[in-house]
Amino acid sequence: MDITFNNDPKLNIVLPVLYLAWQDNTLTKKEFDTLNEFINKQEWITKAEKEFLKSKINLTSPPSRSEFYHWKERIDRALNEHKKPQNLTELGLLIANADRPAFTDDDIKKIAPSFAAMESELGIMSREVISGFQSQKNTLTDKHNTVESFDVKKLTSLLDGSQAAIINKVKELIATPEFAFETSTDIMVYRERVLEWSKILAEHGLGSYAYPKEHGGKDDIEGYFSIMETLSYHDLSLVIKFGVQFGLWGMSILSLGTEKHYAKYLKSVGTLELPGGFAMTETHHGSNVKGVQTTATYNHKDRTFTIHTPEKYARKEYIGNAANHGEMVTVFAKLVIDEKDYGVNAFIVPIRSKDKNVLEGVTIEDCGHKMGLNGVDNGIITFDKVVIPYENMLDRFAQVNEKGEFESPIPSDNRRFFTMLGTLVGGRIGIPRSALAAAKTGITIAIKYGNKRRQFGPEGGSEVPILNYRMHQQRLMPYLANAYAIHFGLQYLTKRFINRTENEMQEIEALAAGMKSYSSWNTRNTLQECREACGGKGYLSENRIDDLKNDTEIYTTFEGDNTVLMQLTAKNRLGEFRKQFGEMNVSSIFSYVLDQAKTSITEKNPFATRNTDEQHLKDRSFHLNAFLYREKEIVSSGARRFKKLVDDGLDAFDAANVMHPHMLQIADAYLDRVFLEQFQNQLDLVNDTGVKEVLIRLYNLFALNKIEQHKAWYLEQGYMEGVKTKAVRKLVSQLCWEIRQDAVPLVDAFNIPENCLGAIVTNKAAEA
Amino acid sequence: MDITFNNDPKLNIVLPVLYLAWQDNTLTKKEFDTLNEFINKQEWITKAEKEFLKSKINLTSPPSRSEFYHWKERIDRALNEHKKPQNLTELGLLIANADRPAFTDDDIKKIAPSFAAMESELGIMSREVISGFQSQKNTLTDKHNTVESFDVKKLTSLLDGSQAAIINKVKELIATPEFAFETSTDIMVYRERVLEWSKILAEHGLGSYAYPKEHGGKDDIEGYFSIMETLSYHDLSLVIKFGVQFGLWGMSILSLGTEKHYAKYLKSVGTLELPGGFAMTETHHGSNVKGVQTTATYNHKDRTFTIHTPEKYARKEYIGNAANHGEMVTVFAKLVIDEKDYGVNAFIVPIRSKDKNVLEGVTIEDCGHKMGLNGVDNGIITFDKVVIPYENMLDRFAQVNEKGEFESPIPSDNRRFFTMLGTLVGGRIGIPRSALAAAKTGITIAIKYGNKRRQFGPEGGSEVPILNYRMHQQRLMPYLANAYAIHFGLQYLTKRFINRTENEMQEIEALAAGMKSYSSWNTRNTLQECREACGGKGYLSENRIDDLKNDTEIYTTFEGDNTVLMQLTAKNRLGEFRKQFGEMNVSSIFSYVLDQAKTSITEKNPFATRNTDEQHLKDRSFHLNAFLYREKEIVSSGARRFKKLVDDGLDAFDAANVMHPHMLQIADAYLDRVFLEQFQNQLDLVNDTGVKEVLIRLYNLFALNKIEQHKAWYLEQGYMEGVKTKAVRKLVSQLCWEIRQDAVPLVDAFNIPENCLGAIVTNKAAEA
Known part of the structure; x- marks a missing residue:
């Protein structure tokens, strides 16, 4: 055998x-x-x-x-x-x-x-x-799925708040057939479509929301922001065209001009009868706008101004609405009287006739094809001794009097310029809110796709939705939490701005500069992750991530380069710190040390730094203390370090240079703390149990994910030990796993019009 | 008075x-x-x-x-x-x-x-x-500038090595007027241009480099990679079209077919007379390609195969060359004989006639506009019972014998499939090298722009090149160091692949999968930073970062999703570890503990963990030990953790799910170590003092930047204390400051054709 x-x-x-x-x-x-x-x-x-x-x-x-x-x-x-x-x-x-x-x-x-x-x-x-x-057909991974634990409508209404009516109005509008996405790759076709859309919005009275009632508006700046944010679920070229026309162009008149300008221009700006732009940036001066070289020379004889581009790279660049449609622009130029420079001021300068012919002395080039926002006609403007009438100077902060003398309530050119810029801070609220909407759209697409896309599975079982994979959850859930955190934070910024007093302006400007950077960077990261999480589908233009990503790409640069804006924010924080502690003299050092010592006793003792108890890790005061500690320590060490550099003989400019990366950390720590506080405040305001519970989960993820991101710093400081940071990581993973079940209802709560979500979401047949 | x-x-x-x-x-x-x-x-x-x-x-x-x-x-x-x-x-x-x-x-x-x-x-x-x-006109920041401390040509020749001739040939070609970039946004125009370019390359004999001499080639796979990499300075749609035609299509015949296929097809593939594609991915099976559903049913009567798409989402998707130009494709389908499934095999299937009519039974849709690579005609193919002759089965690894029985030297369907895939590993070498070239182009543009773009300056002084700002340096210099590190690492991968033995194949496949992910992610990050570092200029399509970024965006997904590939790499590492230590039985645990204890004595003693001496921090053995420690510890803790999860009763699939993020770390730590080692090896080979010194600076930045990125982990492990990680950060900053002076010569050494660098670099007049 x-x-x-x-x-x-x-x-x-x-x-x-x-x-x-x-x-x-x-x-x-x-x-x-x-x-x-x-x-x-x-x-x-x-x-x-x-x-x-x-x-x-x-x-x-x-x-x-x-x-x-x-x-x-x-x-x-x-x-x-x-x-x-x-x-x-x-x-x-x-x-x-x-x-x-x-x-x-x-x-x-x-x-x-x-x-x-x-x-x-x-x-x-x-x-x-x-x-x-x-054969495993019943694994935990397989069984995990969507659970609707709360009332989605209630959460939507919490997010929309008092703005629900205008938000819904805009959503209805962008879901109409007229707003079908333009698919032509011909940028001229696209630009005309965007203009057409803008006109429809203006017809519905949406352009003039922020203007005074007597000039055709609604005196409702909050409504304006809501419109811009909601439009951002749709086409972002439209949003920027809208923002250039009704925001930058119109608001430059409102903020820098006076009653005579309002009466003459605002109504036709709001109806889009008078398309215009905002000509600040020059080729050689972008971040350092104070250095613009365009001149506005006062002519005593006829009380006119001559606007002139003194050299090639002083031309105005990237100007929205300039290449095709704009008829006038607000030009930022150095006012020159009798060969003396009186600093940067703003002037209304006509560039095109009503029949769209470029005016004499004006040369306009097209910026050409861009990475995104190709529906916006950005152009380059050069002025060759263009004469404008006296009234065209926007004269709220400075005037040329009848004797031809310069007058201003703000003597310093520097300060006047920054005061002028300060009135334009609205742009730094509109942009982060628009960025957030794009991030919400992206995360909605990626989560809905991940919930139905199946790939791999247990031996012998069927394939599993990819959103059930831990790795996939950890890629997307933190951005979902960020979207909520940033939503609440930007609501807070908006409210602070609307109810501002003069004294708060500097703080609000710094906050807006920081939040603009924070939100636009978050959008960049969110959309990158969403693209990859959708694989090849994320690469097809029909699925929207292409446009969302490429259009918002420039959000980190325009309205102020993020890295530069973060320096501004940090400078403000350092200034506040110094006001509080001065130059670290004996008494202030004493009180500072006392403060630090208190932290040491309550937070830096061996029990606290090694506490891995879940209740503790989810404790709001643990989060707030940790965030505050980071903020305070980074700002105070920044102040000390700067002082030491200068004391050691380094030139202030060199010292500032060395400090740049530290300054970014100062701004980041400050912003993290503000977003955390606002999320916490929001939790206290919610009554509905289901909504509250899911928001608490999201809140915990936001807080712990931030701590996890900065754990190297906490470990360096001895604020936490390895055993604790490891427990944080584990809890973040666990929260991602839990929130995966809420993910679809949580993005449903954004209530984004379905036509804005791309083919992979709207094509029901594609469901596996 | x-x-x-x-x-x-x-x-x-x-x-x-x-x-x-x-x-x-x-x-x-x-x-x-x-x-x-x-x-x-x-x-x-x-x-x-x-x-x-x-x-x-x-x-x-x-x-x-x-x-x-x-x-x-x-x-x-x-x-x-x-x-x-x-x-x-x-x-x-x-x-x-x-x-x-x-x-x-x-x-x-x-x-x-x-x-x-x-x-x-x-x-x-x-x-x-x-x-x-x-008035500060002589700050350190202001005075800092480019210094040419080494012979650029020598460094170029080090980078190009034995491939200089073919590299220069390709560079000459892409600098000719025929290769002027296509600016039309009409994707049909673009696709025809790319086809035209591909034909020129084929005419110059560049298509068939990798094929056997007897079939019109040069038997030079290394040359093929060099061509693909060098082409990547130019248009990336061309690179992918080139890769689809001569790589995927041609190499699938060479790797999976036998002599009869070579004789019949290879020559006309290499000359582009026979355009074809590679039809593996299906709508519902991308990462999990083993699950493809297309069938190839054997017909006993006439010894033919019927290729069929059994349901809508089993259609072949994203197939390059399919939408317009391809005449045949290699189809991956489950072989069915007498209703029995014999696993995935490959077949040559005609889809278009010579006059470009789509053949009967074949339906082709266009994937439409994509985020990038719009010069490649990706399509969706559906087969309706298409009959192909017997010879069209690529039969190197499996055959149907004369009796109509399945035969294969590899009995397991699984193993046979992965053996087939293994032969296609070349794609995972070409792609990371192409990605690297795009990163080199981006960093060259950003560094050259940063070197001439001036913004802000000391009070009373002139404005300063933005590359003199610490923050700007810290954004770009680490990516410059990465470009060199990855260059040397990919050269190593190429050489390993060329000189491979059968026994090494699994390791090389794992290495290629990992390096493809590592390089494509690095390119993603590099180009993102470059775009932002170039501000508004980076957003204009004429400056190239648009295309570089959007074209390479899909590199993280195609040829295998990075996250999935990293799991493959990690699995291989874990397998190697287990072979070494088994299931942590007494003796292996003992030797492991001993190994760890040795580390504790030499590296984890208080002196070492707190050593901030610059000489120590720049010591190669400190770097290598730290990298090795991280790699070993993460892989062994991974093995232990996995065992514990399963021992605790978790299903293996669930345990694998929990482990995903850990697995990514295993692969990352492994790859970091390999790149470090290869950089170190390279340093030993350089004789020229100037070149050696600048490479040492770059090497130190690469090594310390990686340690800085993973410092949280080192702190958690107690491998370093805060004082040391802070010293590392400081040294990274210092190295960025020093390397800024070498930055322009270092990118000049890439020797990228000037026409590939965009208007901001080539337009001399734009210099400030």
């Missing part, structure tokens, strides 16, 4: 190992050697049986397909009939003893060690392998 | 403070209060003098413009005539005493404390302010 596994049941004890060797891995030389030696050593089998087993590990003659299947059947049968074996040898034993006992307990005791050694040498993780052998 | 500063010199002592209050800040209520109280307290001035001073801090009547200038003049004069005063009071004293002594030493002693208190209360950093008052 031939030796076979059927004829010689005891040999089946090695079946699982053989199966494994041939299934998962190439049978390597090392594996062959191990098995060969193992077979040689076995004393319970004959030489012939050894040869038979060796024939099963012959590299040149692998088991046939049917034999291989047969092995698997035996393994399956054994696993179905018995409780889970502990290792492959136990499993083999079950097969060998299946019909009648082939091994006695004594036999087993004898042979077990060599089997264990062999398994170990092969690097086999027995239980994992056995688990993998079994 | 009226009280004025002229008439009453002693009052000039407060001039600096007044100037400061009106210049830099809005005079806030608090500042007013402080100054008002200060004036009231002064006993050395009369009531009238007090009133005079108070008139100078009147919020409703600020100093006139000319008065303000006058103050500044006095301050400037004092600073020019005397050594640097220590605080504003000293400065004021210099002004007050300018003509004749207004204060005696005794006076000063009396009044000094109240002045100091006032300055402190206002939060004035005296020395910084005084430094700011002075």
Whole structure:
């Protein structure tokens, strides 16, 4: 009788190992050697049986397909009939003893060690392998799915608040057929479409919301921001065209001009009868706008101004509405009277006639194709001694009097300029809110896709929605939490701005500059992750992430380069700190040290720095203290470091240069704290239990994810020890897993019009 | 006589403070209060003098413009005539005493404390302010610039190595007028241009480099990679079209077919007479390609195969060359014989006639507009029972014999499939090298722009190149170092691949999968930073970052999603670890513990973990040990954690899910170590002193920047203490400052054709 596994049941004890060797891995030389030696050593089998087993590990003659299947059947049968074996040898034993006992307990005791050694040498993780052998159709990963634990409508109404009516009005409008996305790649076609859309918005009275009632508006700046934000679910070229026309152009008149300008221009700006732009940036002066070189020379004789571009790179660049549609622009230029420079002032300068001919002395080039926002007609304007009338100076902060003398309530050119800029801070509220809307759209697309896209699955089970994978959750859930956190923070910024007093202006400007950077960077990161999370689908333009990503790409640059804006924010924080502590003289140092010492006692004791209790890690005051500690420590160390650099003889400019990266940290820590506080405040205001609970989960994720991101700093400071930061990481992972179940309702609560979500979401048939 | 500063010199002592209050800040209520109280307290001035001073801090009547200038003049004069005063009071004293002594030493002693208190209360950093008052035309920041410390040509020749000839040939070609970039936004125009370019390359014999000599090639796979990499300085649609045609399509025939296929197809593939594609991915199966559903049913009667798409989402998607130009594609389909599934195999399937008509049974849709690579005609293919001849099965790894039976030297479907994929690993070498070239182009553009773009500057000095700012350096220099590190690493991968033995294949596949992810993610991050670093200029399509960024965006997804590939790499590492240590039995645990203990003695002792000595921080063995420690610890903790999860009863699939983020870390730590080692090896090979020194600087930046990025982990492990990680950060900053001087020559060494660098670089006139 031939030796076979059927004829010689005891040999089946090695079946699982053989199966494994041939299934998962190439049978390597090392594996062959191990098995060969193992077979040689076995004393319970004959030489012939050894040869038979060796024939099963012959590299040149692998088991046939049917034999291989047969092995698997035996393994399956054994696993179905018995409780889970502990290792492959136990499993083999079950097969060998299946019909009648082939091994006695004594036999087993004898042979077990060599089997264990062999398994170990092969690097086999027995239980994992056995688990993998079994058909798993009911894994935790598979079963996890969407649970609607709260009333989505209630959360939407919490997000929309008092602005629900205008938000819904805009949403209805952008869902109409007239607002079908433009798919032409011809930028001229696209620009005309965007102009057409803008006109429709103006017809519905949406352009003039922020203007005074007496000039056709609604005196409702909050409404203006809501419109801009809601439009941002749709086409972002439209948003920027809208922002250039009604925001930058109109608001420059309102903020820098006086009643005569309002009366003359505002109404036709609001209706889009008078398209215009905002010409501040020059080729050689972007971030450093104070350095613009365009001149506005006062002519005593006829009380006019001559606007002139003194050299090529003083031309106005990237000006929205300039390439095709604008008829006038607000030009920022150095006022020159009798050859004396009176600093940067603003002037209304006509550039095109009503029939769209470029006026004499004005040269306009097209900025051409851009990475995104191709529906906006950005242009480059050069002025060759263009004469404008006296009234065209926007004269709220400075005038030329009848004697031709310069007059201003603000003597310093510097301060006047920054006061002028300060009145334009609205742009730094509109942009981060628009950026947030784009991030919300992106995360909605990625989460809805991840919820239905299935890929891979447990052995023998069906494929699993990719949103059930931990890695996928950890890529997306923190950005979902950020979207909520930033929403509440930007609401706070908006309210602070609307209810501002003069004294608060500097703080609000710094806050807006910081939040603009924070939100636009978050959008950049969110959309990047969403694109990758949607794989190839995310790359197709029909699925929207293309436009969302490329259009918002410039949000980190325009309205102020983020890196520069963060310096502004940090400067303000450092200024506040210095006002409080001065130059670290004896008494202030004493009070500072006392303050730090208090922290040491309450937060930096060994119990606190090693506390991994979940309740503690979810404690709001733990979060707030940790955020505040980081903020205070970074700002105070910044002040000390700067002082030391200067004391050591470094030039102030050089010292500031060394400090740049530190300054970014100051701004970041400050903003994190403000967003955290606003999220906390929001939690206190919610009554509905379901909504509150899900927001608490999101809040915890936001707070702990930030701590996790900055854990190196906390560890360096000794504020936390490794055991605690590891517990934070684990909890972040756990929260992502939990929030995955809320993810779809949470993005549904953004209530984004379905036509804005791209084909992968709206195409029901694509569901797996 | 009226009280004025002229008439009453002693009052000039407060001039600096007044100037400061009106210049830099809005005079806030608090500042007013402080100054008002200060004036009231002064006993050395009369009531009238007090009133005079108070008139100078009147919020409703600020100093006139000319008065303000006058103050500044006095301050400037004092600073020019005397050594640097220590605080504003000293400065004021210099002004007050300018003509004749207004204060005696005794006076000063009396009044000094109240002045100091006032300055402190206002939060004035005296020395910084005084430094700011002075015209600084010679700051360190200003003076820093490009220094050519080495021979650029020598570095280029080091980078190009043995491939210089073919690299230069390709560079010459892409600099010819025929290769002028296509600017049309019409994707059909663009696709035809790319096809035209591809034909030119084929005419020059560049398409068939990798094919056997007897089939028109040069048997030079290394040359093929060099061509693809060099082309990547130019248009990336061309690179992908090239890769699809000559790589995926041609290499699938070479790798999966046999001699008869080579003879029939390879020559016409290499000349582009036979355009084709690679149809693996299906709508519902991308990452999990093993799950493709397309069937190839064997017909016994006439020995043909019927290729069929069984359901809508089993259609082949994203297939390059499919929408317009391809005539045949390699289709991956499940082979079915007598209703039995024999796993995934590959077949050549005609889809278009020579005159470009789509063949019967084949339906092709266009993938439409994409985020990038719009010069590539990606399409969706559906097969409706398309019959192909017997010979069209690519039969290297499996055949249907004459009896109609399936035969294969590799019995497991799984293993056979992965063996097939393994032969296609070349794609995972070409893509990271192409990604690297795009990163090199981006960093070249950003560094050259940063070197000439000036913005801001010291008070009174000219504006400074933005590359002189620390923040800007820290944004770009690490990516410059990465570009070199990845260059050397990918050269190593290429050489390993070319000289591979069968035994090494799994390791090389894992390495390629990991390096593809590492390089494409690095390119994503590099180009993002470059775009932002170039501001608005970076957003204009003419400056190339648009296309570079959007074209490479999909590199993180195609040829395998990075997140999935990193799991593959990690799985391989974990497998290697287990082979070494098995299931942590007594003896392996003992040797492992011993190994760890050795680390503890040499690297984790208090001296080492707190060592901030620069020589130590730049020590190669410190780097290598730190990288190795991270790699080993993460892989071994991964093995332990996985075992524990399974031992605790978690299903293997669930345990794998929990482990995903950890697995990513395993792959990342492994790759970091390989790149570090290769950079180190390279340093040993360089003889030229100048080149060696600059490479050492770059190497140090690469190594320390990675440690800085992972410092949280090192701190958690107690491998470094805060004092050391802070020293690392400082050294990274210092290295960025130093390498800024080498930055332009270092990117010049990439020797990228100038026409590939965009208008901001090539337009000489734009230089400031």
